[in-house]
Amino acid sequence: MTYQQDEKPVVDIEQSPSRQPVSTSRPADAVDMSWLETLPERATPFLSLSRLDRPVGIWLLALPCWIGLVFARIPAGLQWIDLWWAVMFGIGSVAMRGAGCTWNDITDQDLDTGVARTSGRPLPAGDVTQREAYIWLAAQLAVGFLVWLCLPGFAKLIAFAAIPLVVAYPYMKRITWWPQAWLGLTFNWGVLVAGATVGVFGFATMLLYVSLALWTIAYDTIYALEDREDDALMGIQSTARLFGDKATTASFGFHLAATTHMALAVYLIGAGRLGTSTALAFLAHGVWQSFRLKASKGQDALAVFKSNVWAGAIVLAGLIFSALF
Numbered sequence: 001m002t003y004q005q006d007e008k009p010v011v012d013i014e015q016s017p018s019r020q021p022v023s024t025s026r027p028a029d030a031v032d033m034s035w036l037e038t039l040p041e042r043a044t045p046f047l048s049l050s051r052l053d054r055p056v057g058i059w060l061l062a063l064p065c066w067i068g069l070v071f072a073r074i075p076a077g078l079q080w081i082d083l084w085w086a087v088m089f090g091i092g093s094v095a096m097r098g099a100g101c102t103w104n105d106i107t108d109q110d111l112d113t114g115v116a117r118t119s120g121r122p123l124p125a126g127d128v129t130q131r132e133a134y135i136w137l138a139a140q141l142a143v144g145f146l147v148w149l150c151l152p153g154f155a156k157l158i159a160f161a162a163i164p165l166v167v168a169y170p171y172m173k174r175i176t177w178w179p180q181a182w183l184g185l186t187f188n189w190g191v192l193v194a195g196a197t198v199g200v201f202g203f204a205t206m207l208l209y210v211s212l213a214l215w216t217i218a219y220d221t222i223y224a225l226e227d228r229e230d231d232a233l234m235g236i237q238s239t240a241r242l243f244g245d246k247a248t249t250a251s252f253g254f255h256l257a258a259t260t261h262m263a264l265a266v267y268l269i270g271a272g273r274l275g276t277s278t279a280l281a282f283l284a285h286g287v288w289q290s291f292r293l294k295a296s297k298g299q300d301a302l303a304v305f306k307s308n309v310w311a312g313a314i315v316l317a318g319l320i321f322s323a324l325f
Contacts, residue, residue, distance in 0.1 A: 045127035046136050049105055050098030056306050057101070060219075062093035063312035064212050065190030070319040071208055072200035074269050078323050085197055088147050089190060095143035100166055102137045106130065107170040111234055155196040162189040174235075177242040180220040184213030204268040211261035218254035218286070219308040221247055222293065225301040248293045255286030262315070271322040278318025285311040 039047070051057055069085055070078070105123050113124045122128045128136075148159055165186040172179035188209055195205040217239065224231070224240035231241055243250040259279050266275030289304050289311075 065089035068191035068194030184216035
């Protein structure tokens with residue numbers, strides 16, 4: 001979540017006050033979503049602002065919500081109302097991930113023009129104006145607000161508390177080497193919201209939140225490997241630059257720390273052997289990621305990053321079985 005699932009360079013950008021033609025090339029990390037192509041061409045840059053053709057970030061934002069929901073139900077078992085909450089969290093993830101990406105692009109226009117991977121984004125490319133971007137941001141926030149209205153009272157307070165994290169995130173790369181840590185705190189807030197929604201908000205829930213935040217540092221460090229050269233030129237800070245040649249090892253270290261916290265969390269919530277097996281399967285995926293990165297000398301960074309959707313799915317599936325059985 002990072003709010004930063006972005007495109008490879010697709011156009012050459014010339015700075016001009018006039019609007020440039022809408023880019024039509026498919027970004028390298030986009031998936032085939034043919035329904036987007038049926039929409040009017042003018043809608044394309046707005047969908048690009050929301051990264052709807054790059055849904056990895058949506059999954060990585062929704063999965064912590066669903067994981068937190070199922071985790072909280074382990075002591076008492078799943079209920080039919082949880083299907084409703086799962087749908088609400090899914091809709092909220094699409095809206096808020098899109099809003100976060102739009103806000104990120106608004107605040108990062110000065111940096112995006114100097115980074116090859118981001119220079120073709122709608123704002124630096126001139127495909128949308130800043131005013132249009134703000135209107136689109138407001139529309140997505142309105143959808144998120146409707147989901148927020150559906151939450152119980154305490155969950156509303158917890159969800160509202162995430163706003164400062166979201167607003168501040170784009171600035172972290174300018175002031176700290178640890179923007180990935182801030183992203184971890186932001187992207188996994190859904191664990192706390194889900195726990196508050198079903199009335200399970202204790203130490204075990206906090207441990208799970210920390211676990212998934214550490215996991216985010218691991219996968220977003222991998223994602224940032226793509227930009228290290230451009231980031232250095234622009235003065236953008238990241239854990240990928242901080243750890244340098246040891247970035248792959250550091251990423252696995254965070255994955256291992258995430259597993260440790262996860263194992264303790266599932267033990268405290270009473271997930272038993274299924275919970276322990278889930279944590280071990282999650283760790284196994286981290287080992288595979290590390291081996292693939294080292295074998296490819298970092299060339300497979302994007303593919304390895306995207307595979308973390310499956311890492312999250314492993315955790316969700318394991319916790320579902322724990323809640324059921």
